[in-house]
Amino acid sequence: MLENLKLSGKLPKEEYNRIMENLGVHLGLVQRKAREAKRPVILVFEGWRGARRSLIINKMMQQMDARGFNVYSVVHLTEEERQMPFFHYFWKHLPAKGNISVYHRSWYYQKNECEVSLRDATHKWNATTFEHINTFEKELTDDNYILLKFFLHVSEKKQKENLAKNYKTLGKAWREVSPAYDETGRYEEFLERYEKMLAATDTVNAPWHLISANDSRQAQIDIFTAIVEGIEAALKTKNVEEALPVYPNNSYDVLSTLALDKDITKEEYKEKLDKYQERLTTLQIEMFRAKIPVVIGFEGWDAAGKGGAIRRLTAALDPLGFNVNPIAAPNVVERQFHYLWRFWTRLPRPGTVAIFDRTWYGRVMVERLEGFATAREWRRAYEEINDMEAQWAEHGIAIAKFWLQIDKDEQYRRFKEREENPYKTWKITDEDWRNREKWDAYEGAVNEMLVRTNTEHAPWTIVEGNNKYYARLKILKTVIDLFEKKLGKD
Amino acid sequence: MLENLKLSGKLPKEEYNRIMENLGVHLGLVQRKAREAKRPVILVFEGWRGARRSLIINKMMQQMDARGFNVYSVVHLTEEERQMPFFHYFWKHLPAKGNISVYHRSWYYQKNECEVSLRDATHKWNATTFEHINTFEKELTDDNYILLKFFLHVSEKKQKENLAKNYKTLGKAWREVSPAYDETGRYEEFLERYEKMLAATDTVNAPWHLISANDSRQAQIDIFTAIVEGIEAALKTKNVEEALPVYPNNSYDVLSTLALDKDITKEEYKEKLDKYQERLTTLQIEMFRAKIPVVIGFEGWDAAGKGGAIRRLTAALDPLGFNVNPIAAPNVVERQFHYLWRFWTRLPRPGTVAIFDRTWYGRVMVERLEGFATAREWRRAYEEINDMEAQWAEHGIAIAKFWLQIDKDEQYRRFKEREENPYKTWKITDEDWRNREKWDAYEGAVNEMLVRTNTEHAPWTIVEGNNKYYARLKILKTVIDLFEKKLGKD
Numbered sequence: 005m006l007e008n009l010k011l012s013g014k015l016p017k018e019e020y021n022r023i024m025e026n027l028g029v030h031l032g033l034v035q036r037k038a039r040e041a042k043r044p045v046i047l048v049f050e051g052w053r054g055a056r057r058s059l060i061i062n063k064m065m066q067q068m069d070a071r072g073f074n075v076y077s078v079v080h081l082t083e084e085e086r087q088m089p090f091f092h093y094f095w096k097h098l099p100a101k102g103n104i105s106v107y108h109r110s111w112y113y114q115k116n117e118c119e120v121s122l123r124d125a126t127h128k129w130n131a132t133t134f135e136h137i138n139t140f141e142k143e144l145t146d147d148n149y150i151l152l153k154f155f156l157h158v159s160e161k162k163q164k165e166n167l168a169k170n171y172k173t174l175g176k177a178w179r180e181v182s183p184a185y186d187e188t189g190r191y192e193e194f195l196e197r198y199e200k201m202l203a204a205t206d207t208v209n210a211p212w213h214l215i216s217a218n219d220s221r222q223a224q225i226d227i228f229t230a231i232v233e234g235i236e237a238a239l240k241t242k243n244v245e246e247a248l249p250v251y252p253n254n255s256y257d258v259l260s261t262l263a264l265d266k267d268i269t270k271e272e273y274k275e276k277l278d279k280y281q282e283r284l285t286t287l288q289i290e291m292f293r294a295k296i297p298v299v300i301g302f303e304g305w306d307a308a309g310k311g312g313a314i315r316r317l318t319a320a321l322d323p324l325g326f327n328v329n330p331i332a333a334p335n336v337v338e339r340q341f342h343y344l345w346r347f348w349t350r351l352p353r354p355g356t357v358a359i360f361d362r363t364w365y366g367r368v369m370v371e372r373l374e375g376f377a378t379a380r381e382w383r384r385a386y387e388e389i390n391d392m393e394a395q396w397a398e399h400g401i402a403i404a405k406f407w408l409q410i411d412k413d414e415q416y417r418r419f420k421e422r423e424e425n426p427y428k429t430w431k432i433t434d435e436d437w438r439n440r441e442k443w444d445a446y447e448g449a450v451n452e453m454l455v456r457t458n459t460e461h462a463p464w465t466i467v468e469g470n471n472k473y474y475a476r477l478k479i480l481k482t483v484i485d486l487f488e489k490k491l492g493k494d
Numbered sequence: 495m496l497e498n499l500k501l502s503g504k505l506p507k508e509e510y511n512r513i514m515e516n517l518g519v520h521l522g523l524v525q526r527k528a529r530e531a532k533r534p535v536i537l538v539f540e541g542w543r544g545a546r547r548s549l550i551i552n553k554m555m556q557q558m559d560a561r562g563f564n565v566y567s568v569v570h571l572t573e574e575e576r577q578m579p580f581f582h583y584f585w586k587h588l589p590a591k592g593n594i595s596v597y598h599r600s601w602y603y604q605k606n607e608c609e610v611s612l613r614d615a616t617h618k619w620n621a622t623t624f625e626h627i628n629t630f631e632k633e634l635t636d637d638n639y640i641l642l643k644f645f646l647h648v649s650e651k652k653q654k655e656n657l658a659k660n661y662k663t664l665g666k667a668w669r670e671v672s673p674a675y676d677e678t679g680r681y682e683e684f685l686e687r688y689e690k691m692l693a694a695t696d697t698v699n700a701p702w703h704l705i706s707a708n709d710s711r712q713a714q715i716d717i718f719t720a721i722v723e724g725i726e727a728a729l730k731t732k733n734v735e736e737a738l739p740v741y742p743n744n745s746y747d748v749l750s751t752l753a754l755d756k757d758i759t760k761e762e763y764k765e766k767l768d769k770y771q772e773r774l775t776t777l778q779i780e781m782f783r784a785k786i787p788v789v790i791g792f793e794g795w796d797a798a799g800k801g802g803a804i805r806r807l808t809a810a811l812d813p814l815g816f817n818v819n820p821i822a823a824p825n826v827v828e829r830q831f832h833y834l835w836r837f838w839t840r841l842p843r844p845g846t847v848a849i850f851d852r853t854w855y856g857r858v859m860v861e862r863l864e865g866f867a868t869a870r871e872w873r874r875a876y877e878e879i880n881d882m883e884a885q886w887a888e889h890g891i892a893i894a895k896f897w898l899q900i901d902k903d904e905q906y907r908r909f910k911e912r913e914e915n916p917y918k919t920w921k922i923t924d925e926d927w928r929n930r931e932k933w934d935a936y937e938g939a940v941n942e943m944l945v946r947t948n949t950e951h952a953p954w955t956i957v958e959g960n961n962k963y964y965a966r967l968k969i970l971k972t973v974i975d976l977f978e979k980k981l982g983k984d
């Protein structure tokens with residue numbers, strides 16, 4: 005794609021000043037328009053070292069309002085950030101609605117760097133493919149993020165000139181300030197690499213803008229024009245929902261076949277509980293030492309016993325090694341981002357356990373059934389969720405997902421008990437009763453979810469929950485097995 | 495304080511179970527009450543290694559709702575966190591209104607660790623005194639945070655027993671999981687240290703709860719009872735504002751004596767601007783290499799030229815080395831915290847520049863005059879702000895604060911110009927005109943602020959602003975001088 009890009013020509017300074025006066029005003033203008041329309045914008049700057057990326061971004065910043073405008077770069081990532089999954093940094097720094105995030109080197113550089121100047125050949129990021137990148141970008145543009153990607157192309161000669169200039173100004177400090185990998189002396193090799201990258205990631209929803217950057221003034225004009233036009237065009241696009249294909253009316257049935265009434269005595273329970281918790285305490289320490297992160301998600305009917313099961317689990321864990329994330333309807337901050345943002349930003353540090361009391365599966369249950377997500381949104385969520393979990397698993401995160409199943413009669417008994425116990429009434433609300441009326445619709449959605457997101461790397465464990473003792477032990481045992489498997493003890 | 499604490503006695507298990515059944519319910523109850531009353535709670539657990547802190551915190555967590563409940567510890571701080579000022583980690587993790595933050599080892603441990611097992615004898619945290627700690631805690635309790643501090647005391651014999659037990663369970667992994675400094679064999683020395691610490695920080699607003707932890711069951715009962723009673727009592731306290739002393743009617747005058755109309759030609763401006771910006775570019779690199787963080791705050795009348803000055807400053811800086819933080823009225827998230835929280839959490843990383851377009855001084859200007867802060871709140875703000883800046887300066891942060899001064903006629907001219915320029919009208923609102931009517935009241939508050947917060951470590955630079963060229967150059971020159979001073983070039 006780069007070979008036909010014209011690298012010659014030079015824009016006279018007067019001409020540049022004349023165009024820029026008007027263009028600068030328009031940059032500020034589209035920023036305000038995007039803010040008013042509450043559309044988040046991501047600008048990606050990739051390309052050769054020495055293509056004057058910093059200069060161009062700085063020029064742009066002079067025209068932009070600093071409110072809601074942030075610049076990021078992956079060249080100065082901390083060790084802590086490098087221990088998280090590949091896309092974690094980018095999820096964490098997603099722009100909120102109406103804001104702009106600028107990437108001075110982004111996920112593209114991060115992927116190249118893995119291969120080119122790897123500090124650690126066994127680093128988990130190496131497994132990241134261009135398909136992962138395309139999926140990530142698709143999730144953003146599907147959610148109405150405006151994504152513009154620029155590749156700044158310079159000739160080998162121009163690169164040498166610019167780098168020599170940088171070295172002259174900054175001297176030895178230059179490598180510290182700008183520790184990106186060096187392409188010099190390997191221009192042809194990198195040209196081939198970049199061509200492949202551009203071809204593999206030039207998608208309909210996020211095409212590359214190839215910028216001839218030999219003449220930095222012309223490059224500025226081209227980039228800023230593309231930003232103004234790109235944002236204007238995106239804002240004009242009405243969200244016309246194309247007709248969706250008819251949804252397959254598959255009848256999945258996972259739940260109705262379960263034998264829910266497992267029998268277990270209190271004595272047997274107590275004995276096994278002690279044993280399991282003791283085992284878990286030891287295993288948590290080993291997981292900590294092995295730096296293996298863990299994600300445990302709990303879903304299930306209201307009053308199915310999620311809270312009690314989580315307490316029996318955490319009772320065995322060191323309080324510094326886990327946290328419990330209760331997930332309710334997204335709050336005012338969370339609503340400013342992609343729906344998966346609040347899960348990515350709660351990922352466990354190496355060696356620790358993140359427990360989710362309700363999870364990202366709300367998208368295909370409550371959000372689907374109550375209309376908080378459009379058909380287009382919840383339909384694509386199965387794939388998005390499977391992909392997210394696959395990325396986590398590839399990064400070495402141990403994942404357990406529990407569905408706590410009780411039958412309708414058992415739920416009725418528990419609701420009544422909560423109403424009658426003065427210390428539990430706060431746990432039961434009118435909404436719980438209202439949700440109960442939609443049992444059948446939820447059951448259909450749950451069945452579908454359990455089938456479509458039951459993957460090898462993140463399988464569902466369905467827990468027969470009418471007997472709380474049985475349920476808790478099954479959950480503890482499943483977590484123990486998972487830890488042992490991850491530690492190579494199975 | 496510890497010598498008279500009774501360490502003998504043992505609570506029978508049946509008695510413990512009987513008390514705990516009721517106490518556990520009440521722990522959950524006061525948590526919900528604090529949440530409803532929107533009062534943030536901080537629980538600090540300090541004391542001897544081997545006092546079974548983790549066990550007690552875990553027991554508490556079993557009774558608490560995970561929503562809005564977080565446990566932190568300073569034993570696993572990252573290198574990145576250790577590079578920020580002493581209290582940064584604690585400001586960052588302040589509980590939002592209605593939430594609970596638990597510290598399994600807090601600022602007390604962090605201070606002790608500096609002195610006891612210092613990794614770096616020149617670390618800036620060493621300068622932190624008990625007065626700093628008392629000030630920090632006072633700022634929290636003044637702002638209605640409920641702060642309960644527990645010191646878990648055990649005898650030397652009991653400590654040895656408990657540590658031996660830990661070692662037996664966890665083996666060699668123990669030191670990795672719990673890397674706190676070791677007191678064994680130095681009990682008397684540490685006893686003295688802790689006595690001093692407790693005496694120096696046992697304040698009216700944040701007294702220590704000394705807990706006899708030889709018997710862990712009794713310790714739990716004592717701590718949980720103190721939490722229940724402490725939160726209940728705090729919630730009952732009506733915010734009765736004691737009569738404030740009459741406010742001194744000092745007539746400060748800084749502004750009226752200024753000669754605002756500085757003369758400078760466009761040619762001279764352009765020439766100097768180029769020179770200054772070039773110098774700044776070089777100095778920024780040196781500051782980056784020296785890892786010196788920089789905070790630059792801009793205050794001034796509406797239309798005084800803050801935005802234009804900031805742009806001339808940032809034009810010289812590498813976009814990866816600075817950010818601009820525009821400060822408006824606190825948003826819905828920021829309102830959940832102490833008013834200084836949003837500044838502490840925006841502190842620059844080592845070697846980078848954080849620019850604030852309006853600052854924490856809003857507390858003693860707009861918040862004072864518009865009644866967003868009570869008299870009690872804004873009166874104590876001068877001291878709080880001076881203390882915050884002193885802490886930053888002690889940590890080595892370079893601080894510049896600018897007040898951009900224009901006269902009332904000049905403001906009128908600029909307002910009119912903005913109204914008439916189609917590209918600038920968005921910059922002027924009815925509120926600007928309304929604020930202008932309160933010029934005299936603001937002038938009084940500004941004069942007082944400039945006098946009372948003009949400290950050696952963070953002096954104000956008052957910028958004569960009627961001539962924009964002069965103002966911009968003065969600001970650039972001041973920043974250059976600051977950088978050179980910090981780099982030892984003055």
